[in-house]
Amino acid sequence: MMKPPFKIQQGYSPVLNYSLIQMIIVSVGFLVATLIVGSIAGAGKQDALGFLVMPMDGALFIRRPWTLVTHLFVNISFFSGLFNLITLFFFGKMFADFVGMHRLWPVFLFSGLTGAAIAFATSMIVYGIHPPVGLVVVGAITPSMALLSAVMIVHPDLRLNTLFIQNVPLKYLGVIFILLGMLSAATSTSKDFSWVSLVAFSGTVGFGVLYGYLFKRNKDMATGFVNLVYKIERAFGKKPRMKVVYGRALSDDDYNTVKKEKEYTLDELLEKISTKGIKSLSKKEKEQLDKFSKD
Numbered sequence: 295m296m297k298p299p300f301k302i303q304q305g306y307s308p309v310l311n312y313s314l315i316q317m318i319i320v321s322v323g324f325l326v327a328t329l330i331v332g333s334i335a336g337a338g339k340q341d342a343l344g345f346l347v348m349p350m351d352g353a354l355f356i357r358r359p360w361t362l363v364t365h366l367f368v369n370i371s372f373f374s375g376l377f378n379l380i381t382l383f384f385f386g387k388m389f390a391d392f393v394g395m396h397r398l399w400p401v402f403l404f405s406g407l408t409g410a411a412i413a414f415a416t417s418m419i420v421y422g423i424h425p426p427v428g429l430v431v432v433g434a435i436t437p438s439m440a441l442l443s444a445v446m447i448v449h450p451d452l453r454l455n456t457l458f459i460q461n462v463p464l465k466y467l468g469v470i471f472i473l474l475g476m477l478s479a480a481t482s483t484s485k486d487f488s489w490v491s492l493v494a495f496s497g498t499v500g501f502g503v504l505y506g507y508l509f510k511r512n513k514d515m516a517t518g519f520v521n522l523v524y525k526i527e528r529a530f531g532k533k534p535r536m537k538v539v540y541g542r543a544l545s546d547d548d549y550n551t552v553k554k555e556k557e558y559t560l561d562e563l564l565e566k567i568s569t570k571g572i573k574s575l576s577k578k579e580k581e582q583l584d585k586f587s588k589d
Contacts, residue, residue: 313398314386321382321434324367325375343368347430348410350490352423355414366406369434374478381438381471389441392449393509398441400519401505405440406433409498413490431494439475439495440502442468447506472499 328343348365349355355362369375390398410431417425445452450465479495480488505515514520563575563583575583 311390311395311398313395314383314390317382317386317398317402318379321367321375321379324364324434325369325372325379328368328370328375329372343370344430347432348414350414350417350421350425350429350431351427352418362407362410363403365410365431366403366433366437368432370432375434377478378434378438381435381442381475385438385442385445385471388445388452392445392452393506394520396520396523397514397516400516401440401444401502402437404515405498405501405505406437408501409433409436409440409494409496412497413494416493417490429490431491433479433491433494433498435475435478436495436498439472440498440505442471443499443502444506444509447503448510475499 324346328346331343345358346361346364346368348361349358369378386398386402389401393401410433413431417429421429446465446468450463452464453461454464454467456462456467476492476495480492508515559582563579567575
């Protein structure tokens, strides 16, 4: 059995939530389908997958508008698909725990669509409505990197244990994965350099950075989507259990996010005490520690 590339120090467990399960099922389905199509089509693999990847040709895109979404799940090879699934599992789990489960789908989709729109607009500026034949965007790796970049902004000093290096801050490990993602995106459609896929990747990651920046300042761009999900759940008779935290009613999703935030803050305080002593704590940090000890 393949060992995961890293494990998270802050009390993580490999338990999936239903939003992440949905994403993995869809991603696995697309990977299996593309592998089957590729084996059957043989030399015509690129033409067969042309109905799923997003073309930069304006006239062709109008005839295949669904590729705006489907290209986010397409992988050209088995190994790129495996890498994307691994990153989606770990970074999706991380995002769900520290940002929120119901925000997974909106950030995943909005980031991918943003990257695709920027790539399409850039192609239009460079080539016009008819770019070189075969110029497409394959974006399966990019939404996972958007989830990672958002968590990097929200919790840059989250400590992780890798197989080779212990206690690595997320901001450093995240940069390595984003660079690997850039390389994967730049060669996603062929062995040649694909600048348009790199532009899409940069736009997607940029969305993740912006989302994390705003979320950290209590501005959530996914609020409308999240509220819509809750309305749909209530319409179908699903009543989310509520928990009271500091006198405020929270859903299970928000409750778990708040819990993770508290655990992370407490770990930071204890680590600071162990390395610099309790006198190094500020007045606010001492008040936080006293509050945690009473909970």
